[in-house]
Amino acid sequence: MYQNKATPTTFVRNFIGMIKVPLISNTSFIIRQLPTPTAFVDTNYNIVQTSDKWTSIFNENEESNKSNSLFAVFPNLSHKWKMVLENCFKGNPQPMGIHKTIDTKGQDIWFEWTNAPWYDANENIVGAIIQLNNITDAVNNELELNKKELLLQQQTEITKIGRWEFNMEDNQLFWCTTTKSIHEVSPDFKPNIETALFYYKEGHSRNTISMALFEAQDKGKPWSNLKLQIITATGKEKWVMAGGKPIYNKGKMVGLIGTFQDIHEQVEADIKIINNEKLLRTLIDNLPVNVYIKDTESRKVLINKAECEYLGVNDPKEILGKNDFELYPSESAEKSRAEDLRVMKTLKPVIAKETVNTRLDGKQTSFLSSKIPLLNGKGIAYGLVGISLDISKLKEKEKELRNIINIASVQNKKLLNFAHIVSHNLRSHSANFSMLLNFLESEKDEDEKKSIVAMLTKASNNLLETLDNLNEVVSINTNTNIEIKEISLNEKVEDACQNLSPFILDNKATLENKIPENFIVKSVPAYLDSILTNFITNAVKYKHPNRDSYVSLSAEKKGNYAILTIKDNGLGIDLDKYGEKLFGMYKTFHDHTDARGIGLYLTKNQIDAMNGKVEVTSKVGKGTEFKIFFNEKN
Amino acid sequence: MKKISDITIIDDDAITVFGLRKLISTSIECNSIESYANGKIALDALTNFFNNNQQIPQIIFLDINMPIMDGWEFLEAFIELPITNKIRINIVTSSIDPRDKQQWEHYKDKSHHLITFNQKPIDRNKITEITQLA
Numbered sequence: 001m002y003q004n005k006a007t008p009t010t011f012v013r014n015f016i017g018m019i020k021v022p023l024i025s026n027t028s029f030i031i032r033q034l035p036t037p038t039a040f041v042d043t044n045y046n047i048v049q050t051s052d053k054w055t056s057i058f059n060e061n062e063e064s065n066k067s068n069s070l071f072a073v074f075p076n077l078s079h080k081w082k083m084v085l086e087n088c089f090k091g092n093p094q095p096m097g098i099h100k101t102i103d104t105k106g107q108d109i110w111f112e113w114t115n116a117p118w119y120d121a122n123e124n125i126v127g128a129i130i131q132l133n134n135i136t137d138a139v140n141n142e143l144e145l146n147k148k149e150l151l152l153q154q155q156t157e158i159t160k161i162g163r164w165e166f167n168m169e170d171n172q173l174f175w176c177t178t179t180k181s182i183h184e185v186s187p188d189f190k191p192n193i194e195t196a197l198f199y200y201k202e203g204h205s206r207n208t209i210s211m212a213l214f215e216a217q218d219k220g221k222p223w224s225n226l227k228l229q230i231i232t233a234t235g236k237e238k239w240v241m242a243g244g245k246p247i248y249n250k251g252k253m254v255g256l257i258g259t260f261q262d263i264h265e266q267v268e269a270d271i272k273i274i275n276n277e278k279l280l281r282t283l284i285d286n287l288p289v290n291v292y293i294k295d296t297e298s299r300k301v302l303i304n305k306a307e308c309e310y311l312g313v314n315d316p317k318e319i320l321g322k323n324d325f326e327l328y329p330s331e332s333a334e335k336s337r338a339e340d341l342r343v344m345k346t347l348k349p350v351i352a353k354e355t356v357n358t359r360l361d362g363k364q365t366s367f368l369s370s371k372i373p374l375l376n377g378k379g380i381a382y383g384l385v386g387i388s389l390d391i392s393k394l395k396e397k398e399k400e401l402r403n404i405i406n407i408a409s410v411q412n413k414k415l416l417n418f419a420h421i422v423s424h425n426l427r428s429h430s431a432n433f434s435m436l437l438n439f440l441e442s443e444k445d446e447d448e449k450k451s452i453v454a455m456l457t458k459a460s461n462n463l464l465e466t467l468d469n470l471n472e473v474v475s476i477n478t479n480t481n482i483e484i485k486e487i488s489l490n491e492k493v494e495d496a497c498q499n500l501s502p503f504i505l506d507n508k509a510t511l512e513n514k515i516p517e518n519f520i521v522k523s524v525p526a527y528l529d530s531i532l533t534n535f536i537t538n539a540v541k542y543k544h545p546n547r548d549s550y551v552s553l554s555a556e557k558k559g560n561y562a563i564l565t566i567k568d569n570g571l572g573i574d575l576d577k578y579g580e581k582l583f584g585m586y587k588t589f590h591d592h593t594d595a596r597g598i599g600l601y602l603t604k605n606q607i608d609a610m611n612g613k614v615e616v617t618s619k620v621g622k623g624t625e626f627k628i629f630f631n632e633k634n
Numbered sequence: 635m636k637k638i639s640d641i642t643i644i645d646d647d648a649i650t651v652f653g654l655r656k657l658i659s660t661s662i663e664c665n666s667i668e669s670y671a672n673g674k675i676a677l678d679a680l681t682n683f684f685n686n687n688q689q690i691p692q693i694i695f696l697d698i699n700m701p702i703m704d705g706w707e708f709l710e711a712f713i714e715l716p717i718t719n720k721i722r723i724n725i726v727t728s729s730i731d732p733r734d735k736q737q738w739e740h741y742k743d744k745s746h747h748l749i750t751f752n753q754k755p756i757d758r759n760k761i762t763e764i765t766q767l768a
Contacts, residue, residue: 420729425728431728431755432647434755435649435653436649436653439653458649459649
């Protein structure tokens with residue numbers, strides 16, 4: 001125990017004996033001031049002297065420092081150092097490398113160790129001088145760099161973004177493994193700038209990258225996000241995203257670095273999406289129906305061409321984002337909004353509902369409209385798709401058809417009615433004939449016979465007259481090519497009054513023509529004559545016994561009609577009683593000897609034939625007013 | 635055959651009136667035959683008879699198509715008169731309009747009088763058949 005303990009003491013003694021102690025003490029304060037951590041060790045590995053810098057780092061008290069063995073301070077390093085130091089003692093200093101120690105504050109400190117033999121004045125090696133170079137920052141930087149490198153590599157692998165570097169000085173091109181794998185070349189492939197360009201697809205891609213490369217080299221212009229196509233080593237077409245920029249050293253362009261990303265799947269997916277969108281767009285734009293999509297606030301977020309046209313805009317952007325209240329009158333909008341909410345709440349679609357939609361400009365359109373809720377992944381409606389088929393024309397056609405059916409049915413009724421009239425009239429005459437002939441056959445009395453023959457003659461005349469009347473009715477109703485002309489109503493009235501003047505004078509009637517001189521009606525001239533004659537005659541004929549007849553004629557235009565009003569102060573007609581029969585054939589309502597019941601019937605037929613109508617108002621004892629409507633559309 | 639007192643013809647056609655008169659007078663025994671040119675004149679006359687407690691004709695020949703008041707209007711008013719006797723009303727018409735037949739059925743069911751519907755021409759046999767007391 002003692003011997004072991006005594007051994008270092010012996011060394012020190014020897015050491016001190018070998019070097020001159022005063023030398024040490026003289027130089028010791030110089031050593032202490034050395035700017036780098038420095039230690040002097042003797043050949044027994046004992047620390048003889050240290051700089052203050054060293055002491056401050058390892059914080060040993062000076063006593064122990066001086067007496068302690070180097071290996072006591074750095075127990076981890078003993079073996080390797082021993083060999084290095086031994087060589088140093090022999091005059092062959094070797095690098096000691098970089099070692100980590102822990103400072104007094106417990107932090108990692110990296111040092112580069114250097115050593116040099118320690119010569120005494122006689123050039124004898126008495127130990128070694130160890131100097132430490134604190135390289136903690138450098139090591140940390142390097143560690144950081146390694147980390148970054150690793151990160152970059154990982155990132156490259158994950159994002160499939162490759163790197164490349166082009167050194168302009170030696171014309172060397174570097175591809176990282178990812179870049180190589182994108183090109184589908186082997187890992188040991190050596191690219192150069194020409195082959196690299198050659199991988200780009202001929203045409204747009206190769207031209208673009210060549211241009212970018214040229215501009216980068218020529219003008220220092222970087223490029224980024226170029227979507228280009230390459231043909232890989234195995235002949236596959238691939239979409240890549242390329243970027244690059246010049247790098248400088250001391251203001252001089254020395255090369256280019258850049259990225260190279262495989263975006264094939266993405267581009268393909270994008271292309272597919274674009275194609276699908278195009279297909280969908282083409283489809284909905286060319287559908288002959290209005291299509292739109294609304295969000296939960298009933299704002300239009302998509303509309304097709306037909307809907308654009310309906311709303312009178314060229315660009316859908318003018319409509320998108322607008323709700324119904326901005327596009328339609330509030331009443332329509334409220335209805336539509338309520339329906340939207342119901343569809344989105346109940347998730348029940350509205351299918352092919354017939355609606356009438358009013359635009360802001362007041363135009364009404366009939367639609368067969370459907371509203372289908374759009375559901376998200378959770379089954380909640382996030383909007384709705386609307387499909388509306390414009391059926392206005394169909395509706396119009398339907399209306400026309402209905403009109404035609406109505407006209408046809410009215411015509412049919414008229415025909416049937418006429419058939420009954422004809423049959424009734426002819427039958428009544430033929431019945432009379434047959435009866436009278438029967439009498440004649442069995443009659444013996446000559447006077448009676450003469451009387452029967454007279455009756456027969458009368459019956460024959462009646463039949464002829466009836467046939468004339470019927471013929472007239474038939475000709476009005478069958479003459480479809482009646483020629484309608486524009487006629488001055490005033491002039492025609494004057495003519496009629498002229499023709500009827502004896503009759504008017506006889507009845508002491510006054511006629512007042514209030515029709516403007518330039519008033520034109522569209523009518524068949526002969527029908528107008530007949531209408532005027534009939535109505536004027538009737539007005540005068542059925543005058544009130546207590547007063548002279550006064551008839552006024554006036555005219556106005558209203559809607560599609562020119563209206564002639566003939567007003568008298570005559571007997572009047574009980575319309576409640578006779579209204580329906582007023583224009584019937586052989587209907588007379590006054591006890592008047594020359595009432596035949598054919599005039600108004602014919603007139604009515606003539607007016608009907610010209611698509612006109614007649615209205616009548618009357619008060620018994622006061623007078624009658626007829627309004628004859630001439631259709632302006634003829 | 636029971637003797638018929640009074641017969642009335644309501645028709646605006648002089649020839650028909652002449653014919654009916656001739657047929658009736660040569661085949662039926664009756665006191666009088668009156669004729670009226672339309673429903674209005676006939677109704678006024680008959681209402682007058684009724685109000686003055688005079689004999690209402692037992693048989694009436696009635697035309698449908700007449701001016702001023704036609705056969706139906708006459709019937710409408712006539713059946714409203716509170717006549718207890720059952721009167722025979724023979725509608726005589728040349729109409730084949732089904733609506734006229736419907737009208738007839740309407741009034742036939744509405745009234746206690748006997749109302750018949752006859753189409754022209756009327757011959758001697760027919761007149762004997764329909765000129766019997768109701």
